[in-house]
Amino acid sequence: MNKKIILLAFLAFNLEAKDINIGVVLPLSGSTAAYGQSALDGIEIANKMQGSLQNGDKIKLIVLDTKGDKIESSSAATRLVTQDKVLGLIGEMITANTLQVMRVAEENKIPLIAPAATGDKLLENKFYSSRVCFTDSFQGSSLAKYVSQKFGFKRAVVVVDQSTDYSLGLAKAFEKEFKARGGKILKVLRVNSGDKDFRAIITQIKILNPDFIYLPLYYSEAALFARQSKIIGLNTPMGSADGVADATFIKLAKEASDNYIFTDSFDSYNPVTKLGKDFILVYEKEKKDKDVPAFSAMGADAYFVMFNAMNACKETLTSECINNKIHQTKNYEGVSGIISIDESGNAIRSIIVKEIKNQKPIYKDIINP
Secondary structure, X not given: OHHHHHHHHHHHHHHHOOEEEEEEEEOOOOOOHHHHHHHHHHHHHHHHHOOEOOOOOEEEEEEEEOOOOHHHHHHHHHHHHHOOOOOEEEXXXXXXXHHHHHHHHHHHOOOEEEOOOXXXXXXXXXXXXXXXXXXXXXXXXXXXXXXXXXXOOOEEEEEEEOOOHHHHHHHHHHHHHHHHOOOEEEEEEEEOOOOOOOHHHHHHHHHHOOOEEEOOOOHHXXXXXXXXXXXXXXXXXEEEOHHHOOOHHHHHHHHHHOOOEEEEOOOOOOOOOHHHHHHHHHHHHHHOOOOOOHHHHHHHHHHHHHHHHHHHOOXXXXXXXXXXXXXXXXXXXXXXXXXXXXXXXXXXXXXXXEEEEOOEEEEEEEEOO
16 A cells, blocks of 8 residues: 555656746857867756755756857747747856846746856846846956966966957956056057967067966967967967966967966866766766866856755746746855855856976966955
């Protein structure tokens, strides 16, 4: 009799269980595809690790490629909300495209978590959007603090991509902190996304002879700059933000990447949480690689924070409840570290500094908020 009751309860539980759609909007092709693919790897592994809520509901991922384009980002998010009836969204990767996804999320009151969009003003006047990454101001100021304290650098040149909010925000934060610590910005040189020839700028920098070059660029331009600098004979220390955190930067820059420093959100050889350690083991098994990209960790964290909020709403699984629980995240032990999310949706978390040695990123330091 008891066995029958247990069996009936099990069947009832599973009959009631349903699929819950989460929309994933990422650049899987185009100029920022390396970021998107890394994040997707993390999201998919996280879904395999925790794919069913406590009430038995299964989380189904619906993935769309934004092609790294603003219009595609907006239309993909709209389709996921209107056609696929997703209860939450994860994406995009860069600030400009994430803003398009956020517009759709806000209009439809669907919670969105951005894995890596770091623009300071991204969440202003937003109620259904949040992120698991740090801000540009924290990232830019952290590296300025690091190179001033650790290396005593006093003279810097900044090479900024004037076509991206990401680069402009980082440059502004770096300049402010570097000057506050007694440093001097010798010159701010402007480039644009897609530029291929930096030789004229490199020659100018060589004449200025700075202690440090800050390059808040994405991996393609930063790698070209590093390689062309080596050819011209400019050996000044240089560094970037998480735009070079993907392994593609090292693949493109090759030996010119050595001694390059950058800020990042995760180091797979220094996990600080149990979930981080567990994730690394699963990633290694799936991908046959111990080096977990930071963007994979950030994609996973966006998923896990969403999943955690859904579990907290399992009795009343609505977008409104999920959104409220996301914004109440406190000291969540995620893959990349301990994450809290404030009422505005901003993450409070640490930042890591790495240096590339023999074409491998090496953990150097951690900076807490």
